[in-house]
Amino acid sequence: MTSMLPRTEVATLDVRTIRADFPVLSRKTASGKTVVYLDNAATSQKPRQVLDAMRTVYEEHNANIHRGVYEFSERTTAAFEGARERVARFINAPEPREVIFVRNATEGVNLVAYAWGRDNIKSGDRIVTSVLEHHSNFVPWQQLAAETGATIAVVGIDEDGRLDRDQLRAELRKGAKLLALTHTSNGLGTINPVREIVAEAKASGATVLVDAAQSVPHLPVDVADIGCDFLVFSGHKMLAPPGSGVVWGRASLLLKMRPFLYGGDMISRVAIDTTTWNELPWKFEAGTSAYVDAIGLGAAVDYLQGVGLEAIHRHELALTGYLLPKLLATDGVVVYGPKDLADRVGVVSFNIEGIHPHDVATIFDSEGVCVRAGHHCNQPLMNRLGTAATTRASFYLYNTFEECDALIAAIGTAKRVFKI
Amino acid sequence: MDDMYRDYILDHYKNPRNFGELDGATHTYHDTNPLCGDEITMFLLVDDHDTVKDVRFTGRGCAISQASASILTEEVKGKSLEELRTIDREHVLQNLGITVSPARVKCALLSLKALKGSAWGLTEWPGEQSTGTGTA
């Protein structure tokens, strides 16, 4: 960190020490540039601690879980179930058995859409969601509605990308069977006040699923406090490997739900014509789980808790507070989403007038700056914003103020290349 | 990478040739690259001898997709439909004259896809690439 930074922004995290844990961050690109990784909303980098935890399984006691009666299998099972307990504590789940390991948030939403949705959503029912949703928390409901004859109401946003609470209330008043809402927007960085919203939705009788793919990695998230019924997230966005994802659900609901996938591990007894299901959470974990990935997620949770989610959030906000004014002051740059730091995370979407985001990202890449360009699996949102695509920078605990400067410099390069 | 944005590419992007709708077009085809929202509509006016009398395109999107469309239309005019068949992926990439990074090949080939689509429908379209690089 340089001495030019405002003092209040310096002391949030010991970023130098943190960065030393992430081997990939010291790599150079083929053209010799230091990597400036600003695509954390897409996926995060992994610290040694997570890689080591996974390597330990493979090198020291790998065996399939829940099956062997020998030591290695027992140790691996204990590590896997230990990861579940860590995740449960991390999100303050009342019980570890409410934590179901899946591949990713998308599979989590689909699990709920099948195992809960197919028995609870009927013709004429209303599903309420928002224009902020990632396709993962939109398409499964759209398809469920099409199959069952239910209808979908999509709540809009204001100019700053904040959810239209009045419209949401009106939709809930009309009666909703399900509210499927993102906690924070992967396109704009908006934080939805889910605690208040869930209270309103529950009061109107709706079941609530919260997509926490962009919040659990960056903010303290407490399912008991939020009060929702289901919450999903992906391990790969929170320092863990791809293949580790979570559905948290209230035990009372999970117990009543049919399984999602059928097969081994999820059964208790199989006869020729009937099968009884295993207990929670294994009823929902058919086949051999990605247990090493889940163990990696447990290690990621330890790492994040060691740093502190409050501190991570503050750090990302400090970076956002540093970048936003610079972006807003740059000629030809249009910023989408909240322009202040209230209720937002470190996701910054923008466009440079006259340059398509894909060209922006290609030129940034030549400077080693990795950003996302496109619709971010947010096409309804892009339509609402009146653009086909944006360039998106998204922070994590290891990003620095210098990296913000590199991004601003890369904007200058892009404008030079395009002679703007 | 900067090599992708040569002056003539930017010139075709900012001043696309044969840009606009074509009244009386006999063939049109619209396609998009959903990944980044590039759009191209190709308009052909083909006479009774299967010769492309006129060609135009409309579209929006990145410099690579739009410049590629502009360059392609310059080549197509006056050719017979049969001759259009020989224009393939390699030909278009070579004609662009730049090294397109793998993630951007889809952008560079959207206009070819629209051209093939307008001339024959997509039966002549083998796909942008043999390996999938485009992910959401």
Ligand SMILES: Cc1ncc(COP(=O)(O)O)c(C=O)c1O
């Ligand atoms: C808000 C949100 N929900 C869901 C997802 C889907 O995550 P995954 O691709 O890991 O299933 C993402 C990923 O980009 C996201 O940002």
